[in-house]
Amino acid sequence: MTTDPLIWLDERAADRELSGLRRRLRPRDPHPPTIDLASNDYLGLVRHPEVVEAAVAALRRWGAGATGSRLVTGTTAEHELLERELAEFVGAEAGLVFASGYAANLGVVTALAGRGSLVVSDAGSHASLVDACRLSRARVAITAHRDVDAVARALATRTEERALVLTDSVFSADGDLAPLAALHRVARHHGAVLVVDEAHGLGVRGAGGRGLVHETGLAGAPDVVITATLSKSLATQGGAVLAGARVRAHLIDAARTFIFDTGLAPAAVGAARAALRVLRREPERADRVLARAADLARIADVPVPESAVVPVILGDARVSYEAALECRARGVEVGCFRPPSVPEGTSRLRLTARADLSVDDLAVIGQVLTEVLARARGRETVSA
Numbered sequence: 001m002t003t004d005p006l007i008w009l010d011e012r013a014a015d016r017e018l019s020g021l022r023r024r025l026r027p028r029d030p031h032p033p034t035i036d037l038a039s040n041d042y043l044g045l046v047r048h049p050e051v052v053e054a055a056v057a058a059l060r061r062w063g064a065g066a067t068g069s070r071l072v073t074g075t076t077a078e079h080e081l082l083e084r085e086l087a088e089f090v091g092a093e094a095g096l097v098f099a100s101g102y103a104a105n106l107g108v109v110t111a112l113a114g115r116g117s118l119v120v121s122d123a124g125s126h127a128s129l130v131d132a133c134r135l136s137r138a139r140v141a142i143t144a145h146r147d148v149d150a151v152a153r154a155l156a157t158r159t160e161e162r163a164l165v166l167t168d169s170v171f172s173a174d175g176d177l178a179p180l181a182a183l184h185r186v187a188r189h190h191g192a193v194l195v196v197d198e199a200h201g202l203g204v205r206g207a208g209g210r211g212l213v214h215e216t217g218l219a220g221a222p223d224v225v226i227t228a229t230l231s232k233s234l235a236t237q238g239g240a241v242l243a244g245a246r247v248r249a250h251l252i253d254a255a256r257t258f259i260f261d262t263g264l265a266p267a268a269v270g271a272a273r274a275a276l277r278v279l280r281r282e283p284e285r286a287d288r289v290l291a292r293a294a295d296l297a298r299i300a301d302v303p304v305p306e307s308a309v310v311p312v313i314l315g316d317a318r319v320s321y322e323a324a325l326e327c328r329a330r331g332v333e334v335g336c337f338r339p340p341s342v343p344e345g346t347s348r349l350r351l352t353a354r355a356d357l358s359v360d361d362l363a364v365i366g367q368v369l370t371e372v373l374a375r376a377r378g379r380e381t382v383s384a
């Protein structure tokens with residue numbers, strides 16, 4: 001008997017269709033007519049001439065790719081300059097760049113933890129940290145969101161000698177902040193290393209966008225490891241680990257996503273260096289992101305966030321999806337997060353602020369969001 005071994009895919013797709021959970025790729029317009037509240041280009045740098053020119057210059061000098069792992073085909077001076085510049089910016093001793101933020105998280109957690117260690121991770125940690133836990137082969141304890149006492153208990157009762165505590169600095173779905181000072185106190189007390197993913201903190205929190213670790217006064221602490229992505233505030237692609245020099249040296253020896261992955265593309269290196277240069281020169285961009293996020297929150301009638309992420313929880317997946325489609329049809333592109341990205345019953349529109357949103361943009365956003373949300377919230381009440 002021959003049966004189609006992938007028949008279950010059709011059943012799953014039908015189930016997702018029914019629950020409003022199908023995901024669809026749609027073509028991207030290079031110059032979309034819509035106002036962008038869905039991307040992570042927080043500082044509005046993705047088309048900044050200096051950033052684009054730097055990417056082009058790197059392409060011309062080095063070609064279209066890194067050609068291999070940096071351990072095989074060599075590193076470029078620009079990669080090392082970017083690492084030093086990023087580290088200096090956030091106040092760390094050293095840096096190592098990866099092909100993505102996802103790879104940076106997988107690399108650092110698997111290199112610092114393994115069989116015989118404990119990894120304690122916030123329930124709201126990004127998927128890349130979740131996967132890093134799974135890959136690490138360490139014992140994993142997931143603690144309730146922002147629950148420092150639970151972290152302390154997990155560390156205090158461990159039998160393992162080594163432990164890592166993982167958290168996002170700014171949580172990607174809710175935009176709330178990790179209690180970094182308290183987490184660090186607890187981690188230090190129990191001899192654990194605190195790993196902080198600054199994907200949404202870099203360029204937004206801290207003086208001139210130096211991140212939440214810097215803002216909390218933890219920059220340069222020997223037991224704090226920062227991970228970052230270059231794909232949000234820095235407007236390109238790639239990731240980084242920013243920590244002590246001996247952590248960097250260990251990652252070069254032991255992080256599989258560094259050793260066995262092609263190096264960060266030179267164009268991304270050039271773009272990230274230029275974006276960081278712009279941010280250093282124009283630190284007010286970081287403040288503007290938070291001011292625009294507050295504007296968006298007021299329009300959507302939700303609490304003012306502490307980051308660029310403005311969640312507008314509607315509950316039902318289908319209601320959220322249809323509200324997002326309606327926003328787009330009316331000229332405003334918003335994110336839509338549904339399970340499994342967020343817990344069941346908390347589907348939402350996810351608005352992200354940009355430093356370069358204009359007064360005119362905000363006027364359009366105000367009109368569209370007010371009407372779409374009134375309708376969506378009405379549907380929620382009816383279906384409740």
Ligand SMILES: Cc1ncc(COP(=O)(O)O)c(C=O)c1O
Pocket residue numbers: 100101102103105126128168172197199200229230231237238239
């Ligand atoms: C908190 C967080 N960490 C890591 C990543 C992964 O970064 P990258 O897109 O560079 O792989 C993302 C999102 O992309 C994120 O939101």
